[in-house]
Amino acid sequence: MTRVIGLISGTSVDGIDAALVDVVGSHTDLKVQLVAGKTFPYPANLRSQILSVCSGSALSMAELAQLDDAIAQEFATAALTIQAEYDIAELIGSHGQTVYHRPAGKAQKDSADALMGYSLQLGRGALIAELTGITTVSNFRSADIAAGGQGAPLVPIVDACLLADPNLSLCIQNLGGIGNVTYLPARGKGGNNDESEIFTLGDGISGWDTGPANSLLDLAVQHFSGGTKTIDEGGAWAASGTPCQALVEDWLASEFFRQAPPKSTGRELFGVDYFDRCLVEAQGYNLSPADVLATLTELTVASIVHSYQTFLPAMPDRVLLCGGGSHNLYLKRRLQSQLHPVQVLTTSEAGLNVDFKEAIAFAVLAAWRVRGIPGNLPQVTGARTPVLLGEINSCWHSWA
Numbered sequence: 001m002t003r004v005i006g007l008i009s010g011t012s013v014d015g016i017d018a019a020l021v022d023v024v025g026s027h028t029d030l031k032v033q034l035v036a037g038k039t040f041p042y043p044a045n046l047r048s049q050i051l052s053v054c055s056g057s058a059l060s061m062a063e064l065a066q067l068d069d070a071i072a073q074e075f076a077t078a079a080l081t082i083q084a085e086y087d088i089a090e091l092i093g094s095h096g097q098t099v100y101h102r103p104a105g106k107a108q109k110d111s112a113d114a115l116m117g118y119s120l121q122l123g124r125g126a127l128i129a130e131l132t133g134i135t136t137v138s139n140f141r142s143a144d145i146a147a148g149g150q151g152a153p154l155v156p157i158v159d160a161c162l163l164a165d166p167n168l169s170l171c172i173q174n175l176g177g178i179g180n181v182t183y184l185p186a187r188g189k190g191g192n193n194d195e196s197e198i199f200t201l202g203d204g205i206s207g208w209d210t211g212p213a214n215s216l217l218d219l220a221v222q223h224f225s226g227g228t229k230t231i232d233e234g235g236a237w238a239a240s241g242t243p244c245q246a247l248v249e250d251w252l253a254s255e256f257f258r259q260a261p262p263k264s265t266g267r268e269l270f271g272v273d274y275f276d277r278c279l280v281e282a283q284g285y286n287l288s289p290a291d292v293l294a295t296l297t298e299l300t301v302a303s304i305v306h307s308y309q310t311f312l313p314a315m316p317d318r319v320l321l322c323g324g325g326s327h328n329l330y331l332k333r334r335l336q337s338q339l340h341p342v343q344v345l346t347t348s349e350a351g352l353n354v355d356f357k358e359a360i361a362f363a364v365l366a367a368w369r370v371r372g373i374p375g376n377l378p379q380v381t382g383a384r385t386p387v388l389l390g391e392i393n394s395c396w397h398s399w400a
């Protein structure tokens with residue numbers, strides 16, 4: 001058993017999810033026990049600095065260094081706090097804070113080469129290791145990208161190990177700032193049922209980013225509330241509106257939703273500029289703020305359902321939701337209605353906490369990294385091969 005701390009702040013930039021996890025086994029025998037989980041909100045000024053960088057504001061090198069260290073310090077404090085009342089962890093897996101994600105894509109003008117991806121997560125692991133005295137694995141996406149992959153999503157392999165069902169095909173649908181799905185065929189049907197090797201078992205598994213989940217909803221809430229609210233609690237505001245289907249259909253016709261996997265995205269596409277364009281287009285339909293929120297919720301729902309219908313071999317038997325959007329009851333209800341007769345539940349109902357699944361996944365990926373086990377699924381990210389994910393920042397001084 002290895003006690004590991006998993007740390008991540010996602011595209012919602014709401015704070016650091018920290019999970020103290022006991023990890024046992026490796027692939028199909030993988031077991032995790034969540035000892036403690038807590039979200040540490042960013043200080044308001046740090047959050048707005050990060051959001052501004054994510055929306056394309058320029059930064060000097062000195063400001064970049066300052067931001068990187070400020071984030072690393074918050075992550076280190078989260079790690080020290082989460083384990084304060086428990087036996088200390090041997091390892092940290094820190095995803096860091098994504099501030100820029102450029103997916104691998106089509107050839108650049110005048111070049112035969114496909115454009116390589118680039119993804120930047122701040123909160124350097126070396127500083128977290130130094131401040132906590134715990135060896136820290138960080139920078140998880142770069143090796144997959146160097147191998148020609150998208151660098152995302154990375155969680156599907158952990159979903160496969162922890163959630164695959166012998167009899168039911170599943171979609172594990174994350175509803176964070178951005179949405180992503182892992183498709184898991186029933187283990188007993190068609191797929192390889194080898195208990196020892198996830199990369200052959202990975203045969204029928206697929207996964208990709210589905211598009212915006214909450215990023216546009218949060219921007220809309222902030223806009224319509226004059227900055228007094230950050231989220232639509234339970235989806236109540238959106239539930240009081242009516243979605244404009246004509247707008248949803250227009251938006252769904254855009255390139256990202258038509259693109260076949262492997263694909264990933266971020267706030268670079270579904271951020272402030274996209275939301276501003278949505279607002280302009282909504283003006284033509286005379287929509288109230290509640291109608292705009294309902295319409296943006298419907299975009300999330302339609303993009304998910306459309307991508308399952310288009311890119312999966314068959315609709316799943318069951319969808320398990322996770323991420324903050326699984327607390328949005330209106331979003332959940334609309335998904336349930338559009339996916340009918342597919343059953344919609346949450347990963348918590350399958351034993352994996354909806355709020356800490358991503359942090360748990362990076363704890364597992366860190367444990368694999370130090371044991372020399374690759375962590376990407378090439379058929380998901382598009383990488384040429386499985387690769388070791390993450391850089392190990394050893395903490396020598398804690399051994400002295």
Ligand SMILES: Nc1ncnc2c1ncn2[C@@H]1O[C@H](COP(=O)(O)OP(=O)(O)OP(=O)(O)O)[C@@H](O)[C@H]1O
Nearest residue numbers: 010011012176177178214233234323324325327328
């Ligand atoms: N009670 C709630 N009601 C409605 N929405 C909620 C609730 N709780 C969380 N959310 C939504 O979930 C978002 C946070 O989700 P989460 O923490 O999973 O995102 P993230 O991890 O930052 O994103 P990503 O998975 O894209 O990296 C919030 O910004 C909000 O929109």
Ligand SMILES: CC(=O)N[C@H]1[C@@H]2OC[C@@H](O2)[C@@H](O)[C@@H]1O[C@H](C)C(=O)O
Nearest residue numbers: 098101152153154155178180209358
């Ligand atoms: C670049 C980046 O941080 N991508 C995140 C983001 O948030 C959701 C979606 O976009 C997903 O693909 C990815 O995160 C999860 C943790 C992943 O890699 O599986």
